[in-house]
Amino acid sequence: MNAPQTRSLASPIVDEGLGNSAYLVDLGDGRALVVDPPCDTRRLRVQAGRAGLRIAFVADTHLHADFLSGARQLAADEGAQVLASAAGRRAFEHRGLADEDEVDLGGLRLRALATPGHTDEHLAFLLLDGARPVGVFTGGSLIVGAAARTDLLGAERTEELARAQYASLQRLAALPDHVEVWPTHGAGSFCSAPPGADRTSTIGREKAANPLLNAPDADTFTARLVGNLGSYPAYFDRLTEVNRQGPAIVTGPPVLAPLNVDQARALLADGAVVVDVRPVADFTAGHIPGAISNPLRPQFGTWLGWLIDPDTPVVIVRNPDQDATDLSWQALTIGHQNLAGELTGGITAWQSAGHALASLGLVDAAHLGDRPVVDVRQDAEYTAAHVPAAVHVELGAIPEHAAGLERRPYVVMCGHGERAVTAASLLARAGHHGLAVLAGGPDDWAKATGHSLQAGR
Structure with missing residues (x-):
């Protein structure tokens, strides 16, 4: 098989809010490989449809902490075979891979490379055309300008995993310089990705410019990586297990149930919280007392999951021109499935019912x-x-x-x-x-x- 130019093999589909990239690979025979998809697979499906591709394989580099994986969903909807680390002990049907295992994609091949550090069971996937490596899906190991965080399994294991991450990056650095680097985490991710516009790179560029890849030894690497770890959203601590068990299959687009004022007030009296997604100026001018502002934007889901307990029912207040479907998908992607509904008529309905507003x-x-x-x-x-x-x-x-x-x-x-x-x-x-x-x-x-x-x- 004569492969296309390297840069066209893997097309990133970027989630600007979460700072992640999923990848769609044209296998050259009408089929496609997808790597690290979120549960919101709409853009992937559109891109595959435009290219006339059927999704035949879906690979997860690791048990994701920052979003619900769409792998199981694509298996259910498209009949795709799920490829993932055997060490991840996923509780749903998949092909478990160990280090150096290969999968024939119909001309191209995918080789699993054990690259622990970000997680214990992390795999990178090396894409080969014959014997020639053309690109590597690095997930949360080598990322553009850095390496992903190693503290997601607890502070007591952070240094141990950082040293494992060092060895994993050294293994990847041994690949030829021309090999494309296709990471999952990028700018905007709380998995320690630095700012910057580049979502992909090459082994050669990373060897020249990545300060972590250039660390002279494991001690220096560990000090640099661990010293720059910031905070991360609370939902990271629970999504790994949800992804191991297998996220629930979505049978239709998530929707917000309509709530009248009395229904909303009853929910609030029973412990629900109002999340107001209107723009800053609208919220400060007037809002339901006690409401939490979270303006609808690509980062909405991150802050919803960080600040609102998943067991707390949420009543949404939005403007009519704000996309309820986008809002619902963002919530689902970070595992927040307790949206009780939205206030019909929004803030106007609340005022018309004679209830007071607060302001900032x-x-x-x-x-x-x-x-x-x-x-x-x-x-x-x-x-x-x-x-x-x-x-x-x-x-x-x-x-x-x-x-x-x-x-x-x-x-x-x-x-x-x-x-x-x-x-x-x-x-x-x-x-x-x-x-x-x-x-x-x-x-x-x-x-x-x-x-x-x-x-x-």
């Missing part, structure tokens, strides 16, 4: 003045540059720290305003008053005031 301030950088600031960005963002004297609490830690935070009329800030409004809504739920949200971020403050940002802690 919204200020621009030029009018921040000397008000105290809470910066809710990730630690690495804050350390790089922040407004002097800003109190730093990551958004994911706000529920834990809100009660102990000094009661002051804070302006809450992030990079643009979306995370800030979520944090402000959580602080309001915890009894803080006089809050405002900054429309913008540190760069806007520096530009508006002419003052310099501060680096470090």
